[in-house]
Amino acid sequence: MNIPYTVEARPDTGLNNGKLGIWLFLASEVMLFGALFSTYIILRNGAEEWPHGELSVPLGAINTVILISSSVTMVMAWASLKLNDWAKHRLYLMATFVLAGVFLVNKYFEYSEHLAKGEGPWHSTFLAIYFTMTGLHGLHIVGGMIVMAYFIGPGAKLWKTNADQFANRIEYTGLYWHFVDLVWIFLFPVLYLL
């Protein structure tokens, strides 16, 4: 059985199902992270003092640069498909995957440094919300990497049988990835700078 409207637009919405589906999923993600940002505000307002300078700003800034660069490579992976340039698509998608990996390696060093000093989530309210928010964000990075790995590996063969559907799937992966970048754009100043 074929799933309808994977490429052509539905007459009622003007969209294919995947596009509307990924946006509804992202809407639920906005609420998930929104709840955590709301929690952060409550905890910070209720705290008698809030620590400054506990996190490494250079590492946070480098991770911001990495994620922004990965957003550019991700959108280029999709644009390359639209320009029918398979080789460039592969290059950009692999670059995005590698940048995501570098982000996680940086996060690993950051976490290890804190944990080595006994500064886990139990240490303070600030570190509790820091580990919760960045940990959840990190899980989203891992999720994105799994999807990218699929399209670099076994999922890539769809390009030969249905190029438009493959391009759409890369577009949805990109929308998710840009959202993950967007969340970090707020996490960086909120946790590292303010």
Add this chain to the structure above:
Amino acid sequence: MHSDHDMKAGVRKYFMIGAALLVFTGITVAANLLHFAVPIAITVALAIAITKASMVAAVFMHLSNEKKWIYGSLLLTVIFFIVLLSVPSFTTLDTIGTHEPALGGTVHRAGGH
């Protein structure tokens, strides 16, 4: 549908927006070095973050040119998101148990006799 010409123009735009996002990241870090007072620092950092997020959403996520169904679902999301971020202010408005009694009234305290 995207023509090759549109896509090539789009590619230039993606790189330009990427560069602008990196510049704004630099400005965020530089502003932090100026050690503004906390309210000003929060305003500056969030203003830059909102600008960057708008650029990502409008250009990379193509929200500057989307269908009304997506705008509709995002409008609902924005409304609920604002409610969610307003929850902390409700906690400061909560005055149960802290009000002075009305004239002639009595105070009922939990656990009191």
